Amino acid sequence: MKDYLKLLRFVKPYKGMFALASLFMVLSAIFDGVSLGMIIPFADKIFTNKKIIIPAKMPAFVNYLVDKINNTPQGVLLNYMILGIISLFIVKGIVGYFQAYLMSNIGQHVVKDIRNKLYAKLQTLSLDYFTQKRGGEMISRITNDVKLVENAVSYGSTDLVYQTAQVIIFLFITFFLNFKLAVVTFLLVPLIALPMIKVGKVLRKLSKRSQEKMADINSLLYETIIGTRIVKAFNMEDYEVGKFNNVNYDYYKISIKSIKRLLMLSPITEIVGVLAASIILFWGSKDIISGKISFGVFGVSLGALLSVIRPFKKLSQVNSINQQAVAASERIYEVLETDPTVVDKVAAGKLGDFKDKVVFEGVWFNYGHHEILKNINLEVKKGQMLAIVGPSGSGKSTLVDLIPRFYDPKKGRILIDGMDIREVSLNSLRQQIGIVTQETILFNDTIKANIAYGSNIASQEDIERAAVQAHAHDFIQHLSQGYDTFIGDRGMKLSGGERQRIAIARALMKNPPILILDEATSQLDTQAERIVQEALDSLIKGRTVFVIAHRLSTVRSAHKIMVLEHGAIVQQGTHGELLDKGGLYKILCSMQEMQK
Numbered sequence: 130m131k132d133y134l135k136l137l138r139f140v141k142p143y144k145g146m147f148a149l150a151s152l153f154m155v156l157s158a159i160f161d162g163v164s165l166g167m168i169i170p171f172a173d174k175i176f177t178n179k180k181i182i183i184p185a186k187m188p189a190f191v192n193y194l195v196d197k198i199n200n201t202p203q204g205v206l207l208n209y210m211i212l213g214i215i216s217l218f219i220v221k222g223i224v225g226y227f228q229a230y231l232m233s234n235i236g237q238h239v240v241k242d243i244r245n246k247l248y249a250k251l252q253t254l255s256l257d258y259f260t261q262k263r264g265g266e267m268i269s270r271i272t273n274d275v276k277l278v279e280n281a282v283s284y285g286s287t288d289l290v291y292q293t294a295q296v297i298i299f300l301f302i303t304f305f306l307n308f309k310l311a312v313v314t315f316l317l318v319p320l321i322a323l324p325m326i327k328v329g330k331v332l333r334k335l336s337k338r339s340q341e342k343m344a345d346i347n348s349l350l351y352e353t354i355i356g357t358r359i360v361k362a363f364n365m366e367d368y369e370v371g372k373f374n375n376v377n378y379d380y381y382k383i384s385i386k387s388i389k390r391l392l393m394l395s396p397i398t399e400i401v402g403v404l405a406a407s408i409i410l411f412w413g414s415k416d417i418i419s420g421k422i423s424f425g426v427f428g429v430s431l432g433a434l435l436s437v438i439r440p441f442k443k444l445s446q447v448n449s450i451n452q453q454a455v456a457a458s459e460r461i462y463e464v465l466e467t468d469p470t471v472v473d474k475v476a477a478g479k480l481g482d483f484k485d486k487v488v489f490e491g492v493w494f495n496y497g498h499h500e501i502l503k504n505i506n507l508e509v510k511k512g513q514m515l516a517i518v519g520p521s522g523s524g525k526s527t528l529v530d531l532i533p534r535f536y537d538p539k540k541g542r543i544l545i546d547g548m549d550i551r552e553v554s555l556n557s558l559r560q561q562i563g564i565v566t567q568e569t570i571l572f573n574d575t576i577k578a579n580i581a582y583g584s585n586i587a588s589q590e591d592i593e594r595a596a597v598q599a600h601a602h603d604f605i606q607h608l609s610q611g612y613d614t615f616i617g618d619r620g621m622k623l624s625g626g627e628r629q630r631i632a633i634a635r636a637l638m639k640n641p642p643i644l645i646l647d648e649a650t651s652q653l654d655t656q657a658e659r660i661v662q663e664a665l666d667s668l669i670k671g672r673t674v675f676v677i678a679h680r681l682s683t684v685r686s687a688h689k690i691m692v693l694e695h696g697a698i699v700q701q702g703t704h705g706e707l708l709d710k711g712g713l714y715k716i717l718c719s720m721q722e723m724q725k
Contacts, residue, residue, distance in 0.1 A: 147235055164217060167217075269340070274458075302433040346377060471534050490541050503696045
């Protein structure tokens, strides 16, 4: 119950609408009871012209109504009843429409709110969260899990209120008309409720496993769609199909287990109901023969009892829907309740315009127990270029990721103009930093939107100026729609060099004083590298640059070159100084010369 109430927190902003919908549902259930009660005057008075006999003691207004019906001529009563039926079902239809519309509206609002909250939360989480989670799994939370919550709100809550109201009303009718029937009905409730509760617990566990398998499916889809070129290049289509079939079959097995348990509830409910009805039919027939009860009253009593079975069956389905939704909400709350590891401090200051230098003081960093950086001490003054080189896995990318606080050091600190970057707001820090990486990240939007990304007030003139500086203007003009050309998912409609130049134009638009270049030309051919390098030269002018170099020939002009090995600084100096000293840098240069 606690977990279900937590699920219903999503409905809290719409509690007024939910209360109105619940009122309509209760009214609709009352109309169901009234329509069942209409059988009595038809069976006892209109069809057979016999008096209505109710064995139980009735309130005064009910006795008055029964006497009135008993003393009304058949033809007149028939006219009243036909008009009453038409009026009742018109009102019932209107009430049913509004309750269904309101609950569907609430369900769609909840889906919208949850997806908005999840997406907004993902944007606040630190980079380490995304290194631990699969992209497909996060997509599954926003799509599949949220859909299950919608089912619980739109359909589960509707049936929970409506069917419960029906059970209460039909039990009331049974108790009201025939006490013996009521006793049998109350004995029926636990026989149906116990299997519902037991199956519900199993369904919740199975549902959580099912959602995890759906996350596996989404993750596999995401990976193979993103990596479709590699799949085809290595002739791995059949392998990936087989892998997908296995994951999909696992999902099928869990789903069919849930279905089997859910389907068990319907026959159990019906069997218990038929047994109870058989007992009541035996008792009731004797009372009709002895004249203790009229046929119409008995028929409605039996109908009310049998009518309890249908909402119980529905409630068993509601229980399964709600259990699945509770499992989904646990996964949703797991995201919503995750705290980012990199956050602004209370009353964090604002980092002003960069004026002096960036300093690393005794910086250590590790992923879990794996040590990445060890006692990094360095200083880069304004306008200088620091080249960071070293073997793969030496910690180069991690080092530059610490500057915009994608991660925080485990020990030590990083200072910009003498201020610890953990003491200033993330927004003001990242405004000072531009990044161009070897894996160019572009969005499925226009070229203009990609260049102006993060610059909401950029004019067309500003965008074109940045493109010219990035050596991108010429090729953009030759595209079908120029700057308004959509570039496809991850910019796939462009070549690698064109994508990189768009990324450089984007960095130029931001005009950051501190620039990080993470092997920005390593994946390009010679001609594309030359063009992109010219664009980078435009970008670098007048900025403080941290450049990770794969091709050492591109960093000979750096003010300082820092050599990393196993997370530690092993050499520092200019290109000439490091060659004279020998050591790892000279070895790396020699290896690249041999590869030419």
